Amino acid sequence: MTEQVAVVVNGIPRTADVEPRRLLVQLLREDFALTGTHVGCDTSQCGACTVLVDGRAVKSCSMLAVQADGSAITTIEGLAPDGGLHPLQQAFWEKHGLQCGYCTPGMIMTAADLLSTNEDPSDAEIRHALEGNFCRCTGYQNIVTAIREAAATMRHPAQVQASAETAR
Amino acid sequence: MATAAIGSAIKRKEDPRFITGTGNYLDDIRLPGTIHAAVLRSPYAHATIRSIDTSAAAAMPGVLGVFTGRDLEGELNPLPCAWAAGGNAGGIQNNLNTPRVLATDDVKWTGEGVAVVVAETREQAVDALEAIDVDYGPLPTVVDAEKATQPGAPQLHENAPNNICFTWRVGDEKATASALKGSHVVVKQRLVNQRLIPNPMDTRGAIGRYDPGTEEYTIWMTSQTPHIMRLLLAAFVMGVPEQKIRVIAPDVGGAFGTKIFLYADMALVLWLSRKLGGRPVKFYETRRENYQATTHGRDHITYIEVGATRDGEVTGLRVKTYANLGGRLSTIGPGIPTTLYGRLLTGPYKIPHVACEVLGVYTNTTFVDAYRGAGRPEATYVLERAMDLVADELKLDPAEVRRRNFIPADAFPYRPPDGLLRSWNGAEIEVDSGNYEPALDLALKKVGYADIGAARELAERRGKYLGVGLSSYLEVCGVAPSKWIGLVGEGWGAAMWESANIRVHLTGRAVLTIGTSSHGQGHETTMAQVVADALGLSVDDVLVKHSDTQGTPFGYGTYGSRSAAVGSIAALKAAEKIVAKGKRLAAHMLEAAPEDIEFESGKFFVKGSPDRSKTIHEVALAAHVGYDLPEGMEPYLDETAYYDTPNCTFPFGTHVAVVEVDKETGQVDLVRYVAVDDVGKKINPLIVDGQLHGGIAQGVGQALWEGAIYDDTGQLLSGSMMDYALPRASWLPELELDETVTPSPVNPLGIKGVGEAGTIASTPAVVNAVIDALSPLGIRHVDMPLTAQTVWRAMQAAGKEASA
Numbered sequence: 001m002t003e004q005v006a007v008v009v010n011g012i013p014r015t016a017d018v019e020p021r022r023l024l025v026q027l028l029r030e031d032f033a034l035t036g037t038h039v040g041c042d043t044s045q046c047g048a049c050t051v052l053v054d055g056r057a058v059k060s061c062s063m064l065a066v067q068a069d070g071s072a073i074t075t076i077e078g079l080a081p082d083g084g085l086h087p088l089q090q091a092f093w094e095k096h097g098l099q100c101g102y103c104t105p106g107m108i109m110t111a112a113d114l115l116s117t118n119e120d121p122s123d124a125e126i127r128h129a130l131e132g133n134f135c136r137c138t139g140y141q142n143i144v145t146a147i148r149e150a151a152a153t154m155r156h157p158a159q160v161q162a163s164a165e166t167a168r
Numbered sequence: 169m170a171t172a173a174i175g176s177a178i179k180r181k182e183d184p185r186f187i188t189g190t191g192n193y194l195d196d197i198r199l200p201g202t203i204h205a206a207v208l209r210s211p212y213a214h215a216t217i218r219s220i221d222t223s224a225a226a227a228m229p230g231v232l233g234v235f236t237g238r239d240l241e242g243e244l245n246p247l248p249c250a251w252a253a254g255g256n257a258g259g260i261q262n263n264l265n266t267p268r269v270l271a272t273d274d275v276k277w278t279g280e281g282v283a284v285v286v287a288e289t290r291e292q293a294v295d296a297l298e299a300i301d302v303d304y305g306p307l308p309t310v311v312d313a314e315k316a317t318q319p320g321a322p323q324l325h326e327n328a329p330n331n332i333c334f335t336w337r338v339g340d341e342k343a344t345a346s347a348l349k350g351s352h353v354v355v356k357q358r359l360v361n362q363r364l365i366p367n368p369m370d371t372r373g374a375i376g377r378y379d380p381g382t383e384e385y386t387i388w389m390t391s392q393t394p395h396i397m398r399l400l401l402a403a404f405v406m407g408v409p410e411q412k413i414r415v416i417a418p419d420v421g422g423a424f425g426t427k428i429f430l431y432a433d434m435a436l437v438l439w440l441s442r443k444l445g446g447r448p449v450k451f452y453e454t455r456r457e458n459y460q461a462t463t464h465g466r467d468h469i470t471y472i473e474v475g476a477t478r479d480g481e482v483t484g485l486r487v488k489t490y491a492n493l494g495g496r497l498s499t500i501g502p503g504i505p506t507t508l509y510g511r512l513l514t515g516p517y518k519i520p521h522v523a524c525e526v527l528g529v530y531t532n533t534t535f536v537d538a539y540r541g542a543g544r545p546e547a548t549y550v551l552e553r554a555m556d557l558v559a560d561e562l563k564l565d566p567a568e569v570r571r572r573n574f575i576p577a578d579a580f581p582y583r584p585p586d587g588l589l590r591s592w593n594g595a596e597i598e599v600d601s602g603n604y605e606p607a608l609d610l611a612l613k614k615v616g617y618a619d620i621g622a623a624r625e626l627a628e629r630r631g632k633y634l635g636v637g638l639s640s641y642l643e644v645c646g647v648a649p650s651k652w653i654g655l656v657g658e659g660w661g662a663a664m665w666e667s668a669n670i671r672v673h674l675t676g677r678a679v680l681t682i683g684t685s686s687h688g689q690g691h692e693t694t695m696a697q698v699v700a701d702a703l704g705l706s707v708d709d710v711l712v713k714h715s716d717t718q719g720t721p722f723g724y725g726t727y728g729s730r731s732a733a734v735g736s737i738a739a740l741k742a743a744e745k746i747v748a749k750g751k752r753l754a755a756h757m758l759e760a761a762p763e764d765i766e767f768e769s770g771k772f773f774v775k776g777s778p779d780r781s782k783t784i785h786e787v788a789l790a791a792h793v794g795y796d797l798p799e800g801m802e803p804y805l806d807e808t809a810y811y812d813t814p815n816c817t818f819p820f821g822t823h824v825a826v827v828e829v830d831k832e833t834g835q836v837d838l839v840r841y842v843a844v845d846d847v848g849k850k851i852n853p854l855i856v857d858g859q860l861h862g863g864i865a866q867g868v869g870q871a872l873w874e875g876a877i878y879d880d881t882g883q884l885l886s887g888s889m890m891d892y893a894l895p896r897a898s899w900l901p902e903l904e905l906d907e908t909v910t911p912s913p914v915n916p917l918g919i920k921g922v923g924e925a926g927t928i929a930s931t932p933a934v935v936n937a938v939i940d941a942l943s944p945l946g947i948r949h950v951d952m953p954l955t956a957q958t959v960w961r962a963m964q965a966a967g968k969e970a971s972a
Contacts, residue, residue: 043889077190098186100368101185134369137688137858138862139895140895
C-alpha cells in the first residue's frame, strides 16, 4: 500500500508514491536522490538529517514523508539557489567548521533556522541552538565561529563584500 | 613564486563538496541492481547456538537468500588477529580467539552476527530478520575484565583459562620493587579507564560487487586502511588472489580508529555478491548496530603504585592492568594495551624504573580496539593521576611535581629506562626531542595559575568548588618504524612505511596518489601543500587522490597520527625524485652539467646564472613529448617513494582545565580550558587547531560524560545515542590554544603529528581539576565519567566519613 506525497523541494515540485512508514529523510535520499542530507542515528539525537520544512529546521528522520505532504522543503543542495555558496556555507569553509563533513549539512540547516529568527546570536545562543546536532570531529568551536561569521555577513553583506574586495 | 604553502592556514580543498551536500559517503553510493544485506545479531551475551531455522524468513517478500555461519564453513575463514601481544613473530603466548564471519557454535557478546538476509530492499531484509528462529542455550556471563580472571568466573574460551588471552610484561620488576621500597612515600590507587564508544557520525558499511566475467571483486567500504583490508580479505579470509580485490574507501565520515579494522560484513558482502550472481550487495549499520558490533575503546582496570622522594621526585612506578578485549579479538586489539600503552608509561618524565604487567582478558562484551589515542590516553591517565596523587600526598604543588620530574631539555634524544622502548627483538626507538618546561610555564601563565586562589573564593560564594587540573603529556606519532613495530619487532604482522606517487603531467599539473586514507583530516589539502612547495607549483595545481587500491601505491593507512609524520614525508621524497630527474633533463635542455643545476620555486637554473633556466612546466612538457631526452632517460615525470621513518615523533604539551563543581548537586562545569601543544612545524595551522579542538572535546567527553555500560548479563544499556552521552556544543567552553614549537629532528619537515594529542591530554586534565575541586572534602580519586550523580555520591560518602 502506498500513498502519494507532493512536496516542493528546493523550489521544484515533486511527487512520489511511498509506503506510509517512509521517513522524510528516506523520501529525500532514496526517492529524490538528494544524498546531502545524512542519517547518523536511529533515535533522532544527532541532527545530521536536519532540513528546513516551510522554513523551520526539522530532523527529517523524525517526520514521515506523508506528514510533509504539501510542504516546501529546503535541503543543503538547495540552500544557495544560484549555484553559489550561502554565507553559512562560505563561513564553514573559511573557518574550518567541518572535518569529515558528515554532520555539516545538518549543522548548516540548523544554523540557517537560527539566523532566520536571531540575526545576531551570542556564542551561548549559537551553542544552545546546536543542542540537537552532534559533531564528533570539531569540538564545535569552529562551527560556532563560522555561524557567528555568517551572521555578520548576512547582517552587513555589502560591507563584508567591500572589505573582502579591499583585502584582495 | 608565491609564499610557502607549508605553514599556511589555507582553507581545505575538500570542503566545497561537503558544504554543498555533494560528498559521496558510503550510504550515498547508488549502484544499479543493488540488493541489501541485514545481519541478525545475538540478543544474548553468552550462549550456545542450538539451531537456526531460516525457512520462514526465506519465504518473505523480496528475500533473495538467508545464510548462517554453517553456510560459510569452508568458504570463509574466521577474521584474523593481525597483532598479537608482544608481536607476531613469537614474543609471548597469546590465546587467540577471533570472530567468524557469522557465529556457528556460540555467541560471546550481544550483537555478534548469527545470520544474514539479502533482499531487494533494506526494509524487506530487516523485516525478514524477525522471522529467523534461533534456539539459543544461554550461558553465564562476565563483563568486567578483573572479575573475569577470578576463580569461578564464567569461561569464554577453552584455550584461554581464566579468560586470559595474554600476560604481557615490560620494564624491570626487581629494580622497581627496590625503588619503591626506598621511597619516602608510595601512593597506591585503583584507576578505572572506562569503556568508550567511538561514535563517528558516519556508521560503518560496505558494498560488495563480484564480476563473474573477470572473477574480480570490488568493495566500497568505510575504511581508514583500504590496502590492509584488501590484504586481510584476500589472504586470510577469502583465499582470493590479492590482485583480484579492489578496495575503495569513499568519503568517510569520521572513524577515530574504528575503521582501521576488518569486520565480518566486509567479507559477507563480497561472498554474497558472488553467491547471488554478481549483483552489488550493500550493508550499512544502524547506529544501534554500530554500538554493538563496531569496536569500543579503552576499558582498563589498573592498579598503580608510585614512589617518590620527599621533594616529589618520582622513584618508580608499578602498574598492573586488566585490559578488556571483548568476547573475541578485533584486528589489532592486543597491540593497544601492550606496545602502545605499557611502553609509554614514563611519558615526559625521567622516572627511573617502571614495571608493568598487562592481562588481556576476554569478557562477554563487544571487542575493544584502537580508539583515538589508542593506549596513549590510558598511559597518560595513569601518569597524570599519579603525579597529582604524589603532589597530594606530599602537599606539593602539582605543577612543581611535574617540573621536577620532566626529562631535561638537554637529555634528548632520550631513552626511557628498563628498555621500555626496546622491542623484544632489540630494535629501540628514542624520544626524539622535547622541551617541556616552556609549555608548562606558558599554560600556567595563560590560565593565571598564580592567582587561582581568588577565583576559588569567588566560586565559593556562588556555592561552587573551583578546581584546576594539569596534564603534561607525551604523544607518540607516526607508528613506525617497521623494524620496531613491524613483522620482526613488537607490532603487527607487516610493516609501517608509507608511500606516494607523483605524476607531473604535460601541462605542469600534478597528481599525487598516497597510501594513507583521509576520513576528515584534510589530506587533499595538506599533502598538496607539501608537494606544492617541493615542486614550486600552486596548491590548486596538485590534485591528491587516495583510498582506492587501484591507482594508489600500497600504504598502511591513517591512524596513530601517522599520515603527516610518515605519509607526507613519502610525498616529499617522491617530489625530490621528480626534482632530481628534472635537474638531469634541465641540464640537457640548458646544455649544462646536471650537478650545476639548482632548483628553487619551480625553476631549474644554472648555478650562478639564474637567467639560464627552465620552469618545471617546461621540463614537464619536455619530459612528456620526449623527443629530446638525455641518453637513457625514460619519458615523463612519474616517481614513487616509499618512506620508513627511522623513529617515531613525540609531540608534547601541557593542558589546564578549570572546573566548578556545584556543592549541592555535584554538577561539573568545565569553565576554562587552556592547551599548550608542541606539535613541531605545522603544515596547516587551521587543520592543526581543528584536530586539537576535536581531540580535546573527545577527551573531555570521557572525563565527564561518556561511558559504555553493560549490565551483569551483558546487555549494553548505553545502546543508543539517547543513552550514551556525547559532548554537545553547549557543554564545552571556548578552548584556548597556544603553542611552543620544537621541530622534530626525525624528518626533514620538522613535523610531528597532531591527530590524537588533544584526546590524550585532556581526560586527566579535567579529572585532576574535579579532584582538586573536591580536595577540601578529602577526596583523592573518583572514577570517570564524573557525572553529577557520581560526584554527588562521592561528596556524600566523603561527608559521611568526615562526620563519622
